[in-house]
Amino acid sequence: MRRPSLLAAALALACNASAQTLIDNANGYTLDASGKLARFQALAFDAAGRIVAVGSSADVAAKAPGYRHIDLQGRTMLPGLIDAHGHVFGLGQVATAAELYGTTSLEGAVRKVADYARANPQRAWVVGNGWNQEIWKLGRFPTAAELDAAVADRPALMHRVDGHAVWVNSRALALAGITKDTPDPAGGKIERDAQGNATGILVDGAMALVTKVVPAATEAEERAALDGALALLGKNGLTSVHDAGIGVAEDKLYRAYADQGKLTTRVYAMIGDTAADFDRLSASGPLTSYANDLYALASVKLYADGALGSRGAALIKPYSDAPHTHGLLFYKDGEMRAKMEKAIKAGYQVNVHAIGDAGNRQILGNYAALLKKYPNVQRHRIEHAQVVALADIPRFKRLGIIPSMQPTHATSDQNMAEQRVGPKRIEGAYAWRTFLKQGSRIACGSDFPIESPNPFEGIHAAVTRQDMRGVPSGGWHKEQAMTLTEALRCFTLDAAWAARQEKVIGSLEAGKWADFIVTDRDLFAIPASEIGKIGVLETWVGGKRVFQKR
Known part of the structure; x- marks a missing residue:
């Protein structure tokens, strides 16, 4: 039971500001200049956050005398991932919008939008992301009328999972002025029914017809x-x-x-x-x-x-x-x-x-x-x-x-x-x-x-x-x-x-920024089926720890 607590205590010594630091006893992997996999035990970086040495414990210690010492206790260290x-802003905005990524049916998506709209009465527009008619096995695109069933009192706009189509309700179509006579814009398509009426799906360049009337983020x-x-x-x-x-x-x-x-x-x-x-x-x-x-x-x-x-x-x-x-x-x-x-x-x-x-x-x-x-x-x-x-x-x-x-x-x-x-x-x-x-x-x-x-x-x-x-x-x-x-x-x-x-x-090489991560398992020692389950314990950028799992 002492091992995790000792690791946490050692890592707690690292403050947000860079300091001359030697990280030792690592199960380290990096890539050399030719892109081949290389192993290391220790890494040292200076107060500016640049790597001074990478290699065996003895070699790195010789090049970093007097550096603050962190014992990684055999944990795996990798170069920071890119x-x-x-x-980036889209990632942050998704957290505050209706999330349809996990929906497996049209009915489930409509329920999620309705729940979100009820929970957010202050929002002038109901916006969401992540629908995918292929996973719903719908055989067609959803319609404005179906989105109206979730929210009819306000405009609603749902981005498709790939970001190249939007599903809007009737209120949004009206606010955008999209009618039977609206032509397809260059590089875009308005999905229409047999009578030529817009169905509520706008593809690529046609999305701007409605997104331009959505209030800009503050x-x-x-x-x-x-x-x-x-x-x-x-x-x-x-x-x-x-x-x-x-x-x-x-x-x-x-x-x-x-x-x-x-x-x-x-x-x-x-x-x-x-x-x-x-x-x-x-x-x-x-x-x-x-x-x-x-x-x-x-x-x-x-x-x-x-x-x-x-x-x-x-x-x-x-x-x-x-x-x-x-x-x-x-x-x-x-x-x-x-x-x-x-x-x-x-x-x-x-x-x-x-x-x-x-x-x-x-x-x-x-x-x-x-x-x-x-x-x-x-x-x-x-x-x-x-x-x-x-x-x-x-x-x-x-x-x-x-x-x-x-x-x-x-x-x-x-x-x-x-x-x-x-x-x-x-x-x-x-x-x-x-x-x-x-x-x-x-x-x-x-x-x-x-x-x-x-x-x-x-x-x-x-x-x-x-x-x-x-x-x-x-x-x-x-x-x-x-x-x-x-x-x-x-x-x-x-x-x-x-x-x-x-x-x-x-990569982790002398002269580069000390951008690295510490993970909860060894990428190169687990079955391929478990790779996606690897957890990040520590993230460091330029010798500063920017994330630590609690």
Whole structure:
């Protein structure tokens, strides 16, 4: 009974401020410069929070005389984990909205919305997230009339699980002025009934018709969302995240939090689009490092298409289960190329959301044209790279484009992906092994809050190709699975590389920031089925402990 209490007492010596510290008796794993797995017993960092030495107890002690000593008592230490694609403020906002992620039927979702509306009478809009008609086995989208049954006195807006469609009630349709005569906007679709009336589902570009009339969050609400998100990120062992699309207000808060010592997870942010916010935020050029690498704003997030679940992802040939549609490309080639060039010319990394094979092909084609003019020093990316024509996969390597992928998307989408694209196209979908075999470096993330922010669930999915219930037995298209070391690398060193931060984070090496986690079990000594159950005991960023399990 003494062992846990001794560990807690030793760790209690570490205060929030960095101090010269030697952590000893660790079951440590990291990656070397070549990405190979390495073991260590001890790690020391200086008062600035940078690593001084990593290795055996004797070697590290010799290089860190007089340092404060913490005995880890054999616990497992790993590099801090990095999520290469998430939505930080969205994660925080989900906690205060109606949550439909766990619903298994339309009726259950309607009950949850009704319960939430009754519990929150002060909210002018009833907002929620996470519905998925595929899991409901509805065979169709839900309707405004069905949402009216849950809340009719106020407008209601429910985001689909992938964030690429909204389900609204009749009050919201009326406030947005959407009628039978409202045309589909560019890059979007209004679902309609046989008479042409809007049914209550707005896909991709059509979502703006209603979201533009939703009151903007106040600064207090944004701060509350950021506080909630940072607490969750620390709890899940994420020492750095790539925030996929922010604006002026979010940038202001990030800088303020960094200045005040409140930014407890490093943030590599992407400016959403190249419109007005980009013009303001890019006036001084890319911000590659702020407040000891706690914040960076050096990339741009663009969208080529929608999502597979709502059939908004752009496909070269029609959907296998809906031959009347190819999905939606948001922009014509020239329009998209102009956006990409504007960002590249200003010195920014370009990260484009592309899920369907037509979306990926369009972006690869634009990169091919632009890189003849501008060298790829920014390490441009395609976010998701979810369904790629087999002939296009080698172009990622040839052009030096990083596939930024989310392992849990595969295990979440397994219930519908092959129906959407058929048995041939699925060979180029969620194709991690194919990318790795050709030498591409994959940056892994989760796309939280669409998926869980727990990176161990992502590592589990990458290795097993199964969801957290162990479905399907043997793994879904297991031939595309990663090894455990590859999975750790894509959530650490290669995610850092995708942000051009591999010299300061991503592994535990002398000179890098002391970003690490302590876990309750050994990642490399447990059955693969238990990876997603690993718990984080401690999260440290720059030599400061930002989370401790109580």
